[in-house]
Amino acid sequence: MDYDLIIVRYGEIGVKSPKVRRRFENKLISNIKRKLKCEIDINQGRVFLYPENFNEACEVLSKTMGVVSFSPAVSTETDFNIIEETVNEYVENLISEGSFSKENSFAIRCRRVGTHEFSSHEMAGFCGSVVVKATGAPVNLSNPDFELFVEVRDNKTYIYHEKIQGIGGLPIGTQGKVIALLSGGIDSPVAAFLMMKRGVEVIALHFNNYPYTGKSNEKVLKIVDKLNEYSPTPIKFYAAGYGEYLKKCIEDAPIRLTCVLCKSGMYRIAEEIAEKEGALAIVDGSSLGQVASQTLPNILATRYPTSMPVLSPLIGMDKIEIEEIGKKIGTLDISILPAPECTAVPQYPETNAKLDKVIEVLEEIDFDAEVKKIVSSLEDGES
């Protein structure tokens, strides 16, 4: 099919006040433009894209936050004779591509914006009769095999047959920045993705537990690369060397508390980076009860030293639900690549941490000084 343009629909942006809406629309357009060189118009709640390569454009739109659905379309003038010609040509192309035949029942779905001497119902009836005349296919308005969409907007009319689903959400960059704790496991990439979908710019922070895990950051960098497919700009990546701090926790604190102290340190360091980067929250992949560190007492104890909000978008999800999202967005395949387990995890990790005891231990290990040390030696850079 020789398309002229792609019609892009966005959802929640449409219900904002005009000022906010304009800002969100501009962000959506600039995000698309960062990934795709093409002319873009915006009009009456729709974005119109005029790409050179339609496959590439569809690929970009399917990974752009804020896009609810999109349709490659042909455009024509709002004139019955020209519409008849265009519908005939469109249907001919569909038949030769094998996507429609006279055996398929069909319906015309018409929308109309502007002032015209016909109703959308009349236009649908007209286009339906054109298709019947050309193909002999039966009309079925309630349960058709095939739908052809005719969208009349003032003096322009658009014809398309596909509504390709996008991710939805809000354009990245409309909701500020967060620091996402990215482990290389299954959950944290999904958590980061869900926050990106709500319009935040994510800065990734990984803790390298070497020598208690492998030395390489390769796996987590692959995950960042995958998340980059959904981001208009490359995600900034920080890697913190965490082995020395873990050694201190193991040697100088009750062994059962290692995971609690490990997580507390992550949040505190994330908070320091957030302040430097102008981020207003921390995101992690906690899911209640999934592992020892994710019980309610431990969540309270680990977050205590941090005053910044820690957002856990997976907190109420089951592992299967999380894995399904990971699969859909392409991070799961990377997350399940083999990697050494962390050997700093004690045999019996604390699942019922007592806050006053944790506070006491944090003082004993001079937590703040440890955090400072790690922050000052951070490696940062774009992934």
Ligand SMILES: Nc1ncnc2c1ncn2[C@@H]1O[C@H](COP(=O)(O)OP(=O)(O)OP(=O)(O)O)[C@@H](O)[C@H]1O
């Ligand atoms: N090495 C790490 N670097 C950065 N963040 C981490 C690291 N380890 C854990 N986290 C953060 O803490 C969250 C909870 O980690 P935990 O190890 O308790 O659970 P998990 O189910 O193994 O998480 P994941 O599947 O994301 O690895 C992770 O989702 C992630 O956000």
